[in-house]
Amino acid sequence: MSQQESLYEQLGGEAAVNAAVDIFYRKVLSDDRISAFFEDVDMEKQAAKQKAFLTMAFGGPHNYSGLDMRRGHAHLVARGLNDSHVDAVIEDLGATLRELGVKEELIAQVAAIAESTRNDVLDR
């Protein structure tokens, strides 16, 4: 494996995101700790957002800024979104990748990227 290969490339790029998105979204919807936040959303729009989130967490091309993250989650923070919910999402993300046979070392890198958005998502 070349030293230059990015995390996104190592994971398999867009094809990997496509393989992961349904599995990840199913886990989130079935996770009692966080499913309530997804009760009244348009599932199709939500699936597209999940895909954008995964692309970012996989180290892929994205243009999200910290401000976008704050704006995008402000209504959820108002409903009580806190650290425990972010923990749950990162856990579900790891479980998704494990199910797809991704190596732990790469999963840790993905989790670290997701982790880096925590303060913006929780608006603090």
Place this chain on the structure above:
Amino acid sequence: MVNIRYAKDNFELEQNQSVLDCLTNRGVPVPFSCRSGVCQTCLMRATGGAPPELSQQGLKDSLKLQNYFLACVCHPTTDLEVALPDDADIQAVIPATVKSLQLLNADIMLVVLECHAPIDYRAGQFINLFQNQALGRSYSLASVPHEDDHLHLHVRHLPQGRVSGWIHEELRPGETVEIRGPGGDCFYTPGNTEQGLILIGTGSGLAPLYGIIRDALSQGHTGPIHLFHGSRDLNGLYLTGELHDLVKQYSNFNYVPCLSGEDVPHGFAAGRAHDVAFQQISNLKNWRMFLCGHPDMVRIAKRKAFLAGASMKNIYADAFNVSQSS
């Protein structure tokens, strides 16, 4: 120089500029988020010209066929006329003559309309039918282009429904009404002819499904097609004879009438249509789903179908929301 036309304005697209940047720079309020062609927030529709293939990546087939695209990754090389998905009135009003009105059951009227101008639609899409300029309602198309000469609607008489009441009680054959459309992305897309189809409908949600089924069959769909039509009691079902005939005619078509009330005679499944469907077919991986009718049923069934393995891209839905002003 490539031009982007939005509403009545013409904008010149700069080098390497996306349609999204071109429009938002000029103050057009196009919503956006990821700016990477993934989140689909900046979904728009080309009403003139064809959007580049790259700007349609990841969209549902039924949206691609209608020239929807993602503005943030759209770099056209020829002029485009564009609209936001919520821009109503992008289609002209067409007059149509009422050819016939026929009750399909106690509450549902088959309305057959002959358009005065050709209308390019797909079975399962909807049109808006206007009682007057200010009052219109959406009705799904049960007819199939090339199979049926006219447009077929199934209009349920809603309690206090203004337009449905007018259709049931006042409208007469020979009268002319105004319609606009078509709209909606719940329809059969050609290709993948061996894929299994599951269609679940309640009440007049059968209308788009009846169109979609006949469209799929006429286009040579070979995979299994299962229709679950639900109602509380026998009186709510309709077209049962036609559907049983289709079963005889096509070995890959299966019709399951479902009754959620107390009295369930032989030949009918007991329970709500989506519950029966998910009991009979528990793993929905690789199935294509069509869900039409009561908004609660559509919402619950969509979630259940997805959790049971159906891919979001394979779930087509049309929730019949009742207008607040009836």
